[in-house]
Amino acid sequence: MIVLDDSRRNPSFTLWLGGTTAGVAGLVNVCSVIAFFAFASNVTGHVAIVAQELVSGHFHQVAVVVTWVATFMGGAFTGNFLITAVGSRAHRLGRAAPVLLEIGVLVLVGWYGEVHYTETLTETEYLVGLLLFAMGLHNGTVATVSDGAVKTTHLTGLATSLGMELSLLAQGKMVKGSKQAFQMKLHLVILSWYLGGGIVGAALFLRAGFVTFFAGASVLAGILASDAFAHYLERRRAEPTRALALLRTASDRNEGTRSIGRPTRDD
Amino acid sequence: MKWPPSVLNACRRAPALAALALVVASLGCERPDQTLVGCWRQVDWRYERMDEPLPRWFDGVRLRTYPDRDLVVHEAERWDVGPRGAVRIARRDGEAQGRWRLKGRGHVLTLRFASSESETFEVYDVKELDARRLELNYDIGVEARGVARLSFERAPARACVAPSPEGRS
Numbered sequence: 370m371i372v373l374d375d376s377r378r379n380p381s382f383t384l385w386l387g388g389t390t391a392g393v394a395g396l397v398n399v400c401s402v403i404a405f406f407a408f409a410s411n412v413t414g415h416v417a418i419v420a421q422e423l424v425s426g427h428f429h430q431v432a433v434v435v436t437w438v439a440t441f442m443g444g445a446f447t448g449n450f451l452i453t454a455v456g457s458r459a460h461r462l463g464r465a466a467p468v469l470l471e472i473g474v475l476v477l478v479g480w481y482g483e484v485h486y487t488e489t490l491t492e493t494e495y496l497v498g499l500l501l502f503a504m505g506l507h508n509g510t511v512a513t514v515s516d517g518a519v520k521t522t523h524l525t526g527l528a529t530s531l532g533m534e535l536s537l538l539a540q541g542k543m544v545k546g547s548k549q550a551f552q553m554k555l556h557l558v559i560l561s562w563y564l565g566g567g568i569v570g571a572a573l574f575l576r577a578g579f580v581t582f583f584a585g586a587s588v589l590a591g592i593l594a595s596d597a598f599a600h601y602l603e604r605r606r607a608e609p610t611r612a613l614a615l616l617r618t619a620s621d622r623n624e625g626t627r628s629i630g631r632p633t634r635d636d
Numbered sequence: 637m638k639w640p641p642s643v644l645n646a647c648r649r650a651p652a653l654a655a656l657a658l659v660v661a662s663l664g665c666e667r668p669d670q671t672l673v674g675c676w677r678q679v680d681w682r683y684e685r686m687d688e689p690l691p692r693w694f695d696g697v698r699l700r701t702y703p704d705r706d707l708v709v710h711e712a713e714r715w716d717v718g719p720r721g722a723v724r725i726a727r728r729d730g731e732a733q734g735r736w737r738l739k740g741r742g743h744v745l746t747l748r749f750a751s752s753e754s755e756t757f758e759v760y761d762v763k764e765l766d767a768r769r770l771e772l773n774y775d776i777g778v779e780a781r782g783v784a785r786l787s788f789e790r791a792p793a794r795a796c797v798a799p800s801p802e803g804r805s
Contacts, residue, residue, distance in 0.1 A: 406740040
């Protein structure tokens with residue numbers, strides 16, 4: 370879904386990509402709220418908080434939240450950079466790298482939270498920053514590979530788009546099978562999977578604690594594994610065709626040799 | 637209207653200058669977890685944003701105890717907030733020892749008290765925290781919508797040494 374070539378992607382892949390990645394985003398965000406009382410995305414809210422804390426004169430809090438927003442942007446930058454710069458030379462590596470990085474960050478947060486976290490404010494600030502980086506990376510990667518069609522942590526924009534699409538549907542202006550109809554379906558899938566991921570994340574975190582982040586990392590690893598398996602199956606299917614093509618080439622070369630008069634067994 | 641180059645240059649540099657000013661301002665700031673450490677004396681409490689007038693059995697932040705849970709009681713207390721997460725609250729009826737943590741960007745204060753029977757976990761919004769004042773909002777929640785605002789003043793360290801609290805006037 371993420372590593373696949375764009376030419377091989379179809380609408381069902383886009384729905385699966387949107388749904389699974391939205392589920393991971395919902396899980397991470399809810400766990401961040403429960404563990405740290407801070408959202409791991411919600412950049413809109415964070416920017417509003419910057420304004421509020423600035424007016425209140427709480428400069429430390431302003432610096433913290435500005436840094437958080439910057440790490441989110443840094444994550445999105447890193448995701449797009451890896452896909453476009455590294456991907457131009459090694460397509461699959463460029464697309465897999467940001468997902469692997471996000472898996473690493475989630476595993477790191479889960480491990481640190483489970484083993485070392487003593488709930489100091491400094492630790493909280495750094496861990497939230499890491500999660501914001503992961504969510505920026507997540508959003509940037511998914512948006513890049515889907516050409517902007519899927520943004521899994523941007524629910525403000527999604528709710529806006531969904532509102533507009535429902536308006537068109539209510540007026541009978543939405544054509545069945547059109548691009549708009551597909552977009553609406555995609556937005557509904559993303560919203561429901563985000564909510565589902567949040568519910569699962571909350572239930573898991575209240576029982577299992579920080580190991581819940583490993584669950585999110587596992588889903589991302591599963592997406593990469595499914596892409597790798599799909600690629601493997603394609604190569605297996607292509608092998609007989611490739612072998613046949615090689616035989617034909619060899620046969621054509623032999624026929625070409627006979628036509629210029631070299632002696633054969635028949636002669 | 638064509639702006640002079642000096643104005644345009646200043647506008648281009650403004651975001652970077654603002655960010656630099658912010659970094660410099662924040663470097664000199666005390667962190668909330670440092671500011672919170674010390675002795676605090678509760679001086680006021682009030683309810684805010686209540687949906688309806690309070691019934692007679694409301695007294696301060698003391699609420700009726702429900703069978704399934706005990707609600708928070710904080711009234712005319714002294715809070716001794718230690719530097720390593722320990723908190724001692726001197727109450728009318730004795731003393732409680734627990735653990736405090738700041739969460740989020742330093743805007744949420746959690747208190748955890750463990751007794752032989754149960755563990756109490758309290759969550760407050762830190763509305764104001766500076767060298768002299770601490771204001772906390774506690775969401776009363778389920779049975780009565782509204783917020784209880786607890787106001788504290790910084791007290792000298794010796795005020796937190798003696799465990800017996802002052803009564804409410």
